[in-house]
Amino acid sequence: MLTLLKAGRVYDPVQGIDGEVRDIWFRDGRIVAEPGSGTVADETVDVSGSIVMAGGIDLHSHVGGGKVNIARTLLPPALRAEVEERLRGPVPTAWETGYEYARMGYTACFEPALLPVNARLAHQEMADIPMMDKGGYAMLGNDDYLLGLLAAGTDQARVNDYVAWMLRATRCLAIKVVNPGGISAFKFNQRRMDVDESHPHYGVTPRQILVALSRAVHELGVPKPLHVHASNLGVPGNMNTTLETMAAVEGLPVHITHIQFHSYGTEGDRGFSSGAAPIAEFVNANSNVSVDVGQVMFGQTCTISADTMMQYLGHPYGSPKRWLCADLECEAGCGVVPFKYRDQSFVNALQWSVGLELFLGVNDPWRIVLTTDHPNGASFTSYPHLIRLLMDRSFRNERLDTLHPEARAASHLASMNREYSLYEIAIVTRAGPARLLGLEDRGNLAPGAAADIAVYTPREDWELTFRDATLMFKDGRLVVRDGQVVDLTWGSTHWRQTDYDAGIERLLDDHFQRHYSMNVANYPVRDEDIEGDGRGRLVAHACRRQN
Amino acid sequence: MSSLQNVPCPFCGLGCDDLMLHARGAAFTVVSGACPRSLAGFARAFDKPDARVRGQPASTASALAEAVTVLGGARQPIFTGLATDVAGVRSVLALARQCDGMLDHLHGAGGLQGVLALQSSGGMTTTLAEVRNRADLVILVGSSGEDVAPRFRERVLSHPRHEHAGTSPRRVFVLGPQGLPADADSDPAVEWRHLACTAADLPYAVGALRCLVDGRSLDPRAGENLPMDGLGALAARIPEASYGAIVWGGELIPGGHGDLLLEAIQTLLQDLNAESRWGGLAIGGGEGGATMEEACTWNTGYAGRIRFRSGEAIYEPRLLDAARMLERGEADCMVWVGGLEGDHSPPAPDVPSIVLAPPDVPLGREPEVYLPVGIPGIDHSGTGVRCDHVVSLPLRQLRKDGPPPASQMLDRINEGLGGRGVSAC
Numbered sequence: 001m002l003t004l005l006k007a008g009r010v011y012d013p014v015q016g017i018d019g020e021v022r023d024i025w026f027r028d029g030r031i032v033a034e035p036g037s038g039t040v041a042d043e044t045v046d047v048s049g050s051i052v053m054a055g056g057i058d059l060h061s062h063v064g065g066g067k068v069n070i071a072r073t074l075l076p077p078a079l080r081a082e083v084e085e086r087l088r089g090p091v092p093t094a095w096e097t098g099y100e101y102a103r104m105g106y107t108a109c110f111e112p113a114l115l116p117v118n119a120r121l122a123h124q125e126m127a128d129i130p131m132m133d134k135g136g137y138a139m140l141g142n143d144d145y146l147l148g149l150l151a152a153g154t155d156q157a158r159v160n161d162y163v164a165w166m167l168r169a170t171r172c173l174a175i176k177v178v179n180p181g182g183i184s185a186f187k188f189n190q191r192r193m194d195v196d197e198s199h200p201h202y203g204v205t206p207r208q209i210l211v212a213l214s215r216a217v218h219e220l221g222v223p224k225p226l227h228v229h230a231s232n233l234g235v236p237g238n239m240n241t242t243l244e245t246m247a248a249v250e251g252l253p254v255h256i257t258h259i260q261f262h263s264y265g266t267e268g269d270r271g272f273s274s275g276a277a278p279i280a281e282f283v284n285a286n287s288n289v290s291v292d293v294g295q296v297m298f299g300q301t302c303t304i305s306a307d308t309m310m311q312y313l314g315h316p317y318g319s320p321k322r323w324l325c326a327d328l329e330c331e332a333g334c335g336v337v338p339f340k341y342r343d344q345s346f347v348n349a350l351q352w353s354v355g356l357e358l359f360l361g362v363n364d365p366w367r368i369v370l371t372t373d374h375p376n377g378a379s380f381t382s383y384p385h386l387i388r389l390l391m392d393r394s395f396r397n398e399r400l401d402t403l404h405p406e407a408r409a410a411s412h413l414a415s416m417n418r419e420y421s422l423y424e425i426a427i428v429t430r431a432g433p434a435r436l437l438g439l440e441d442r443g444n445l446a447p448g449a450a451a452d453i454a455v456y457t458p459r460e461d462w463e464l465t466f467r468d469a470t471l472m473f474k475d476g477r478l479v480v481r482d483g484q485v486v487d488l489t490w491g492s493t494h495w496r497q498t499d500y501d502a503g504i505e506r507l508l509d510d511h512f513q514r515h516y517s518m519n520v521a522n523y524p525v526r527d528e529d530i531e532g533d534g535r536g537r538l539v540a541h542a543c544r545r546q547n
Numbered sequence: 548m549s550s551l552q553n554v555p556c557p558f559c560g561l562g563c564d565d566l567m568l569h570a571r572g573a574a575f576t577v578v579s580g581a582c583p584r585s586l587a588g589f590a591r592a593f594d595k596p597d598a599r600v601r602g603q604p605a606s607t608a609s610a611l612a613e614a615v616t617v618l619g620g621a622r623q624p625i626f627t628g629l630a631t632d633v634a635g636v637r638s639v640l641a642l643a644r645q646c647d648g649m650l651d652h653l654h655g656a657g658g659l660q661g662v663l664a665l666q667s668s669g670g671m672t673t674t675l676a677e678v679r680n681r682a683d684l685v686i687l688v689g690s691s692g693e694d695v696a697p698r699f700r701e702r703v704l705s706h707p708r709h710e711h712a713g714t715s716p717r718r719v720f721v722l723g724p725q726g727l728p729a730d731a732d733s734d735p736a737v738e739w740r741h742l743a744c745t746a747a748d749l750p751y752a753v754g755a756l757r758c759l760v761d762g763r764s765l766d767p768r769a770g771e772n773l774p775m776d777g778l779g780a781l782a783a784r785i786p787e788a789s790y791g792a793i794v795w796g797g798e799l800i801p802g803g804h805g806d807l808l809l810e811a812i813q814t815l816l817q818d819l820n821a822e823s824r825w826g827g828l829a830i831g832g833g834e835g836g837a838t839m840e841e842a843c844t845w846n847t848g849y850a851g852r853i854r855f856r857s858g859e860a861i862y863e864p865r866l867l868d869a870a871r872m873l874e875r876g877e878a879d880c881m882v883w884v885g886g887l888e889g890d891h892s893p894p895a896p897d898v899p900s901i902v903l904a905p906p907d908v909p910l911g912r913e914p915e916v917y918l919p920v921g922i923p924g925i926d927h928s929g930t931g932v933r934c935d936h937v938v939s940l941p942l943r944q945l946r947k948d949g950p951p952p953a954s955q956m957l958d959r960i961n962e963g964l965g966g967r968g969v970s971a972c
């Protein structure tokens with residue numbers, strides 16, 4: 001069926017289209033070029049006056065894996081209702097996740113902390129998220145195997161083989177490292193870890209891990225830069241750690257995630273200050289670095305992280321008081337701590353400001369992505385509110401005026417005049433993340449791209465505008481009308497494929513025999529594990545090898 | 548004789564995946580990696596089974612049609628058993644939602660004790676490979692390990708630790724009525740010690756241990772029935788451990804408030820971590836218990852014991868008890884979803900019942916509808932979740948022509964009721 005979306009105001013930064021009135025044609029789930037005159041569409045939808053963008057893409061959202069279920073268990077819907085009026089969020093079910101993203105015009109979300117040994121189950125959980133495309137980033141860098149390789153001074157080629165094998169075994173799209181070496185060090189009862197501190201057993205430093213993994217990702221030609229959750233999350237003064245981390249990769253592409261949580265100084269009476277300015281300055285000066293923000297919003301949420309070292313440290317601040325940390329299968333860990341951000345808390349209010357200062361301080365929108373690190377900073381359902389904060393300076397300043405007075409005084413926000421344009425919003429919510437992920441046929445509306453399309457009707461303010469998509473098409477199918485889901489579809493699971501020397505399997509077999517509680521033969525995710533129930537399909541993307 | 552390597556075993560929560568099987572007709576002999584449970588499980592074979600309606604052989608289609616009629620006429624159906632794989636859980640959730648049903652896994656309240664404890668206090672947990680590679684001190688509470696997971700000792704306790712964790716024998720304390728393994732004295736890898744107490748005294752024993760660890764004094768009368776010497780020796784070992792683990796089975800105190808005991812254990816673990824590293828590990832979760840908890844939680848927000856009302860899941864962890872509700876007539880239809888029920892058989896209630904189970908599962912009374920289903924991991928492939936909830940097993944289809952997966956039958960009943968066959972939870 002040939003569909004014509006007629007005369008919308010199109011924002012497609014990939015093609016440089018900035019609000020021009022255009023027609024968008026699509027057929028069989030793909031955008032097509034405007035057919036010659038005389039061709040009549042089977043269906044024409046008049047969207048004049050509306051905003052048309054590609055479907056939104058969340059490149060960092062905790063939507064799958066055992067830790068999300070632990071969060072649901074600690075804050076089940078009935079208990080969530082105790083702490084906030086809305087039943088939904090902060091940790092929605094798989095089902096709710098798809099519905100809530102779809103109504104906002106989002107069509108893809110990516111789980112950034114997939115524990116490799118948990119991959120099969122995480123993918124099956126994500127397979128139950130309707131409407132969305134999805135994918136995972138495999139977590140490495142705290143696993144005994146890689147730490148052992150680095151301790152032995154093994155050459156980079158072997159590391160690359162291991163990373164390539166893991167991408168395939170876990171059906172993942174990218175590689176992530178969380179508190180490099182620190183999660184493992186915590187198992188040896190070490191409580192903090194700086195970038196040049198040695199692991200208590202393996203002797204390797206976070207810097208070495210960052211270099212090895214970012215090189216592997218680069219040399220294998222995985223488009224998505226290494227996804228880095230830096231050391232010292234949440235600690236006053238951690239901006240220095242973050243600056244060291246960004247510099248550690250020696251110019252290779254690197255993505256620092258939820259950088260808000262890593263941009264704190266130690267100035268002022270309370271020893272806690274915004275480090276957003278120097279961090280933004282570094283990002284602006286180094287084109288190999290991209291970031292997402294992890295914006296904090298006020299209210300009840302639940303923090304979920306693989307970073308057991310820092311989650312354990314932070315548990316006394318949790319609310320309500322039930323939390324869990326876990327050591328996981330000699331690969332990593334997880335820590336789940338319910339948390340309530342309060343606008344009358346100095347620290348929380350300043351965290352809110354730091355996130356926005358970063359959004360406004362990083363000049364190149366292609367290298368900063370809109371996230372709340374769902375649900376760590378806030379639920380993804382707060383994105384429309386966040387978009388308004390970015391686009392509407394007077395709204396932002398009004399909000400700032402209601403915060404803890406000392407936080408207001410310590411914030412640099414009042415002096416920042418920048419307002420995001422619709423074009424920039426289209427970059428930080430779709431075009432930018434698609435480019436970082438290397439998904440050429442998503443995040444844009446050029447002929448050949450997937451017909452993942454969101455249509456918004458301008459309303460009194462930007463929050464209302466982006467709250468409910470007027471129309472949303474997933475792979476060409478209309479699934480949302482006026483913010484209501486009207487049809488059900490299952491998206492695709494994207495993963496990144498590359499070759500490796502088969503010798504790595506022999507080495508892994510030996511390692512598994514000695515240290516794992518399962519066989520290497522049973523470790524890889526099977527296609528049927530994801531596609532078996534008829535929910536969505538796997539899409540393999542090739543790597544772009546450097547050699 | 549054809550042999551199958553590295554076969555995952557679906558018969559308990561330990562999730563061993565190193566079995567070697569020989570085919571013997573339609574059944575299998577476990578020739579390596581065996582335990583009594585897996586030997587019995589893989590030896591099961593059935594004739595080509597028929598569906599039945601009120602005891603009479605029936606075609607699958609007519610049995611399904613009858614199931615639709617029975618379920619369609621029920622106002623308060625309860626789904627139990629729930630001993631299935633991920634696909635089966637998805638399907639039963641969708642069906643229960645479609646007909647405003649209730650769900651209770653065959654482990655009932657016992658199976659949910661861990662979840663209830665987490666919902667009060669949270670905890671500190673660990674997994675099989677962490678215990679195997681790191682733990683130099685293990686406290687087994689209310690279980691010898693083997694009674695819950697036959698190969699726990701072989702696969703975890705007796706296995707050498709990682710080179711970084713030393714070579715001294717692992718110290719294992721068994722607290723509870725369970726005896727030590729027969730050859731415990733001659734085990735070079737493990738230094739066993741039994742701290743005997745009754746199951747009912749476990750909460751007091753854990754409380755006493757907590758006092759000893761905290762250096763608080765204990766009223767001597769409180770310790771009268773407890774192995775105080777042994778608990779003292781254990782408390783002295785705790786600060787020396789480089790990595791400690793507390794391990795328990797499924798249901799800690801039968802019929803009792805096991806969740807409160809688990810909460811005491813979890814808060815002890817949380818506090819021990821202020822100084823050194825500890826984790827807790829449940830080794831239950833068999834009969835599809837862990838699988839049900841995981842898939843039910845991501846689909847509904849709750850691990851089990853829910854009822855659906857107009858599509859919303861309502862959580863009633865202490866009230867929603869299948870056995871009691873069937874007894875009291877608070878449910879007017881029972882659907883048993885099996886495959887992995889092992890030794891458990893369906894209740895024989897007075898209300899109409901629909902049983903989906905392998906052909907050799909004994910039935911207390913003939914149900915209105917019986918639909919044969921296969922064993923996940925033998926008759927069809929699927930995913931099973933291990934006791935630690937982290938690792939899942941790629942269950943394989945090992946033979947053809949067996950009964951179909953429970954999920955297929957459930958989806959077809961759902962279609963008959965006008966449902967969509969997706970877990971729209």
Ligand code: SF4
Nearest residue numbers: 556559562563582698
């Ligand atoms: S211990 Fe459990 S999983 Fe392992 S072989 Fe025996 S029954 Fe199967």
Ligand SMILES: [Zn+2]
Nearest residue numbers: 112258373376
């Ligand atoms: Zn995150």
